[in-house]
Amino acid sequence: MRPLALTMGEPAGIGAEIAAGAWSALRATGPVFFLIDDATRPFAVPVRPIAAPAEAAAVFPDALPILHRPLPHAPIAGKPDTANAPAVIAAITEAVDLCKAGRAAGVVTNPIQKATLTAAGFRHPGHTEYLGEIAGAGVPPVMMLASADLRVVPVTVHEALARAIARLTPELIAETARITARALREEFGIAHPRLAVAGLNPHAGEAGTMGREDIDIVAPAVAMLRAEGVDARGPLPPDTMFTALARPTYDAAICLYHDQALIPIKTLDMAGGVNVTLGLSIVRTSPDHGTALDIAGTGRADPSSLIAAIRLAADLARARGTA
Numbered sequence: 001m002r003p004l005a006l007t008m009g010e011p012a013g014i015g016a017e018i019a020a021g022a023w024s025a026l027r028a029t030g031p032v033f034f035l036i037d038d039a040t041r042p043f044a045v046p047v048r049p050i051a052a053p054a055e056a057a058a059v060f061p062d063a064l065p066i067l068h069r070p071l072p073h074a075p076i077a078g079k080p081d082t083a084n085a086p087a088v089i090a091a092i093t094e095a096v097d098l099c100k101a102g103r104a105a106g107v108v109t110n111p112i113q114k115a116t117l118t119a120a121g122f123r124h125p126g127h128t129e130y131l132g133e134i135a136g137a138g139v140p141p142v143m144m145l146a147s148a149d150l151r152v153v154p155v156t157v158h159e160a161l162a163r164a165i166a167r168l169t170p171e172l173i174a175e176t177a178r179i180t181a182r183a184l185r186e187e188f189g190i191a192h193p194r195l196a197v198a199g200l201n202p203h204a205g206e207a208g209t210m211g212r213e214d215i216d217i218v219a220p221a222v223a224m225l226r227a228e229g230v231d232a233r234g235p236l237p238p239d240t241m242f243t244a245l246a247r248p249t250y251d252a253a254i255c256l257y258h259d260q261a262l263i264p265i266k267t268l269d270m271a272g273g274v275n276v277t278l279g280l281s282i283v284r285t286s287p288d289h290g291t292a293l294d295i296a297g298t299g300r301a302d303p304s305s306l307i308a309a310i311r312l313a314a315d316l317a318r319a320r321g322t323a
């Protein structure tokens with residue numbers, strides 16, 4: 001299998017620590033990955049610079065392979081530095097280019113400090129939007145967070161809640177659900193995906209007495225999907241659709257805004273959740289958490305979500321034939 005490319009993420013965050021933890025957990029079994037980062041930084045495990053991804057497999061059992069890309073400023077744990085932002089972005093771009101060139105099986109991204117990149121002039125609110133621009137596949141990029149017993153897909157992602165609600169249309173919800181259903185069929189091996197579409201308002205609007213959006217926007221999206229043969233139902237009351245009894249009745253929850261999707265999955269399984277971008281020309285996964293600046297450099301970072309992200313990227317690469 002071709003190696004996976006792991007990006008550095010925010011150098012002042014926990015990226016280097018969880019990369020080291022993931023290598024320790026996977027060195028004997030794979031999947032093989034290499035890190036795009038400054039190899040002169042302190043890592044808690046043996047590291048070895050490589051000149052090309054093809055060298056990663058031979059190095060992997062003994063050391064964390066690193067495609068050495070020097071940082072202009074030595075990172076200080078917990079203190080992001082905009083001077084390092086170009087290198088952070090360049091690592092994402094290079095990982096994508098390596099995938100497109102067939103030299104890496106997929107991209108796994110370490111978390112970025114979004115406000116730091118924005119302050120440095122990065123125009124995209126997150127990886128998802130940037131990857132849609134540089135690795136799009138003719139459809140909008142769709143964020144999915146997946147864990148052992150829940151998959152959630154926010155229709156709107158990195159935007160203020162008032163704007164996200166204003167942007168909701170039946171077409172946007174249906175398009176997101178279609179991309180999700182297709183990915184579940186083609187990449188996750190679910191022959192007949194079942195989608196649960198969340199309502200927006202309390203009690204999914206209580207027959208319009210608590211807001212009309214569920215009747216005017218969400219229900220038409222569900223009708224559109226059902227007419228196309230997609231197994232979708234909703235709008236469902238958002239407060240009960242994530243219960244233990246409800247979760248096994250669907251394969252993905254289509255949620256209307258970021259926190260409606262991410263609160264349940266992070267609450268249930270922060271360590272096992274993986275962020276996947278659907279609708280790209282390449283495989284991309286990421287841990288579900290962020291840069292954890294508050295614990296960076298303390299050795300307390302849990303690499304579990306990154307390990308799950310690496311394993312899922314390898315599975316998806318096999319499903320796509322890029323492994």
Ligand SMILES: NC(=O)C1=CN([C@@H]2O[C@H](COP(=O)(O)OP(=O)(O)OC[C@H]3O[C@@H](n4cnc5c(N)ncnc54)[C@H](O)[C@@H]3O)[C@@H](O)[C@H]2O)C=CC1
Nearest residue numbers: 110111112113114115286289290291292294295300301302
């Ligand atoms: N894919 C990405 O690039 C993502 C980036 N972020 C960014 O991360 C930054 C910080 O975001 P926050 O909301 O503070 O979320 P966060 O996930 O970084 O931290 C929330 C809490 O969880 C803890 N935590 C997170 N990951 C952990 C781990 N692996 N082991 C142990 N504890 C862990 C942190 O110490 C903190 O107390 C923001 O700039 C945000 O945009 C957030 C999510 C994903």
Ligand SMILES: NCC(=O)COP(=O)(O)O
Nearest residue numbers: 126127128129262275286
């Ligand atoms: N909260 C999830 C998140 O912000 C991930 O964003 P992205 O960088 O993967 O687009």
